[in-house]
Amino acid sequence: MIDFMLLFFLVIFAIAAISMKDLLSAVMIFSAYSLIMALVWMRMNAVDVAFTEAAVGAGITTVLLIAALSRTKRREENSPQSEITNSKSIQRRLLLSLITVIVTGAMLVYSTIDMPDFGDPDAPANLHVAARYIEKSYEETGVVNFVTAVLASYRGYDTLGEVVVIFTAGVGVVLLLRRRKEQ
Amino acid sequence: MFEIAAIVIVLGAVLVLYRAIKGPRVYDRALAVNVMGTKTVVLLALMGFIYERPHFLDIALVYALITFIATIAFLKYRETGGLD
Amino acid sequence: MDIRAIITGILLALGCFFIVVASIGIVRFPDFYSRMHPAGKSDTLGQLLVLSGLMVYEGFSLVSVKLLIIIVFIFIVNPTATHALAKAAYVSGLKPWKKEKGKND
Numbered sequence: 063m064i065d066f067m068l069l070f071f072l073v074i075f076a077i078a079a080i081s082m083k084d085l086l087s088a089v090m091i092f093s094a095y096s097l098i099m100a101l102v103w104m105r106m107n108a109v110d111v112a113f114t115e116a117a118v119g120a121g122i123t124t125v126l127l128i129a130a131l132s133r134t135k136r137r138e139e140n141s142p143q144s145e146i147t148n149s150k151s152i153q154r155r156l157l158l159s160l161i162t163v164i165v166t167g168a169m170l171v172y173s174t175i176d177m178p179d180f181g182d183p184d185a186p187a188n189l190h191v192a193a194r195y196i197e198k199s200y201e202e203t204g205v206v207n208f209v210t211a212v213l214a215s216y217r218g219y220d221t222l223g224e225v226v227v228i229f230t231a232g233v234g235v236v237l238l239l240r241r242r243k244e245q
Numbered sequence: 246m247f248e249i250a251a252i253v254i255v256l257g258a259v260l261v262l263y264r265a266i267k268g269p270r271v272y273d274r275a276l277a278v279n280v281m282g283t284k285t286v287v288l289l290a291l292m293g294f295i296y297e298r299p300h301f302l303d304i305a306l307v308y309a310l311i312t313f314i315a316t317i318a319f320l321k322y323r324e325t326g327g328l329d
Numbered sequence: 330m331d332i333r334a335i336i337t338g339i340l341l342a343l344g345c346f347f348i349v350v351a352s353i354g355i356v357r358f359p360d361f362y363s364r365m366h367p368a369g370k371s372d373t374l375g376q377l378l379v380l381s382g383l384m385v386y387e388g389f390s391l392v393s394v395k396l397l398i399i400i401v402f403i404f405i406v407n408p409t410a411t412h413a414l415a416k417a418a419y420v421s422g423l424k425p426w427k428k429e430k431g432k433n434d
Contacts, residue, residue, distance in 0.1 A: 063248075064292075067255045071262065078266045086319075090274045093315050094265060097285045097308070104289060104301060112304055120282075121311035125318040132322050246338055250379065253345040257352035264355050264364075272361050272418045279410050280355060280368050283403060284348070287376050290383055290396065302395045309399055313406045320417045 065105060071098045089127045096120040110209050133239075251291045258284050275319050282312030333385055340382030347375030361418055369411035376403055 096119030293301030354367030
């Protein structure tokens with residue numbers, strides 16, 4: 063029951079965030095979307111992901127988007143949307159793309175039927191290295207939480223590379239956007 | 246008992262959802278998102294008790310902090326036109 | 330039945346009542362400033378009651394200390410946020426709603 067309600071919320075918020083013309087409202091709706099998303103992660107017992115989603119998705123992303131809005135315009139540029147939808151040929155093209163999207167979505171949903179159930183212990187993903195991580199990670203690394211053990215120890219170089227990429231991106235953004243002092 | 250409370254709170258959230266989407270001005274939306282955030286905190290605490298994993302509460306605490314930050318950033322932007 | 334469970338039930342029911350009333354108020358009230366009232370007061374009270382119900386259920390432990398922290402935090406933050414919202418709206422020139430004159434409803 064709660065699951066269905068949460069998924070319903072997600073869909074409504076996603077549609078609302080896309081269709082909102084006022085960008086500031088879209089940011090607020092998106093923040094609420096992140097909150098619900100974190101609840102869904104929570105419901106699947108993915109505590110670490112929920113933590114990240116709550117802190118990054120609902121908090122930092124909202125602040126960053128508002129900071130971006132404060133340097134640009136709040137309203138969407140007035141694109142000639144009404145003229146576009148009125149002309150006959152474009153309308154037909156829109157219909158065609160809608161059909162494409164629906165067919166692709168239906169195929170994707172159909173392919174999920176063959177997937178193993180959520181949390182199934184015999185799923186291929188759970189048979190490969192996961193068992194070793196669960197059993198041995200404390201002996202081998204001394205870290206209690208094995209999600210942390212995988213991220214920081216078994217895949218330490220991978221994580222280091224990710225951190226370098228994010229750091230470089232952050233430095234680049236700071237250099238581009240910093241406020242130049244008047245000389 | 247906890248399930249019933251959680252479902253009632255989710256139903257309340259549906260009403261707030263209506264205001265968040267329709268809300269004629271952006272302030273109504275901000276208010277609705279703020280209320281939604283605090284409802285989420287309570288819902289998270291309740292879910293922790295339903296599934297008997299009380300460490301959900303740590304995340305509820307983070308939520309309470311985070312939604313406040315988002316609201317205050319929004320307000321600062323509306324009042325001064327920037328975040329500096 | 331345990332007396333603690335009964336108290337928890339009563340507190341949860343009261344809290345849910347206040348939360349639903351606040352939600353109805355947020356939908357039904359005519360303008361932004363009046364919507365401030367359910368969001369700032371009734372909603373805070375409802376959450377307070379629900380969380381203290383959970384506290385009673387849990388008894389004295391680390392969990393209820395965390396719940397107490399959340400309660401105190403919500404108690405401070407929620408009215409502050411609504412106050413700041415109202416101030417921002419007022420500064421930006423949003424006029425309070427008034428009953429139109431000459432109308433009898």
